[in-house]
């Protein structure tokens with residue numbers, strides 16, 4: 450049985466439907482759909498315009514965070530709120546508390562209003578956390594202005610209580626190595642890869658990623674400064690701790706960093722480094738974040754999980770095993786593109802010949818179009834046009850025959866079904882390319898365990 454409460458309200462302007470009959474209808478609905486109604490919240494004879502004047506309603510909202518019910522059943526949405534703003538606010542509070550609202554006389558929330566509710570919920574959340582961080586930051590700014598290092602010690606340092614940073618030799622060597630590799634032209638991605646191959650971990654024992662490398666390369670702590678951002682300004686002062694990198698080197702790296710965005714952009718990493726061919730394509734409907742690939746050990750399958758959840762800005766903890774999502778996607782592709790083939794192009798000599806044929810065909814097709822235009826624009830006479838038309842059509846036909854023969858004798862061009870590429874032993878770059886070609890995005894609604902695949906018109 451699903452745990453539910455019912456909210457009923459008598460409105461002054463809508464006397465037609467009494468509280469008792471609302472309750473009766475709700476009970477019938479609950480019985481039919483296996484909801485167990487634990488409690489009734491009743492507001493009698495009050496206009497619904499101001500939620501605050503509806504004590505039972507407010508109690509219901511308040512209690513929704515206690516977790517003893519998962520559903521609120523109402524007769525119709527006018528019982529819930531009388532204006533959009535309030536409706537959105539209270540719906541998002543319920544949503545935040547994982548309580549679903551069911552209006553028995555109306556269809557379920559459509560996607561749009563759901564989106565609006567989500568957006569508002571996000572905005573409210575942000576507002577609260579900003580207020581909170583303002584208070585916290587005020588205290589920190591004062592300390593920073595006094596020259597105290599307030600954050601936790603960055604990689605390479607240790608922070609004794611009430612004393613300046615102390616160098617951790619082993620970590621400091623890694624920091625130096627990161628700067629050296631970067632100055633030697635390695636990308637942040639390549640550096641992260643090298644460090645991982647050498648089993649270097651962060652302070653917390655995590656694997657190194659490009660974000661970590663980027664942070665190290667731009668943190669002025671390493672040149673003996675401390676940096677602190679307040680709401681209005683950035684405080685950057687010389688500090689009392691020993692630098693790991695000399696100022697010149699550090700500044701040189703900053704220039705390289707800004708000049709060479711492309712090198713720093715981990716999104717530009719080659720496709721074959723993709724962990725999975727669905728990487729970047731799965732989106733969370735709750736927070737709009739991309740699902741990230743999470744590695745699991747001890748024979749458990751790796752999973753995709755909402756990136757917003759992993760950094761604390763989404764409350765949907767849903768994750769899906771890579772084999773499960775693969776199965777779902779493959780099944781759907783079987784339905785939609787059962788026989789779709791993909792041509793694998795080789796840059797061999799024979800293929801260049803074929804490429805030239807295709808180019809020529811295209812050229813003559815364009816010429817034919819132009820001839821047609823010229824006739825319609827009365828530049829060419831009908832006679833001229835038909836002469837051109839005969840010539841170009843023959844050329845195209847000849848080239849097409851050549852191409853056909855060429856294909857017959859040339860086995861280098863491979864046409865492989867996209868399904869066998871995705872399920873077979875092909876490289877990640879090709880698989881990624883195919884999946885991006887076919888799929889636009891995958892939407893995951895973790896809370897309702899729904900997956901929607903949006904395909905490209907391919």
Ligand SMILES: [Zn+2]
Pocket residue numbers: 733734735736737738755756757758763764765
């Ligand atoms: Zn999310």
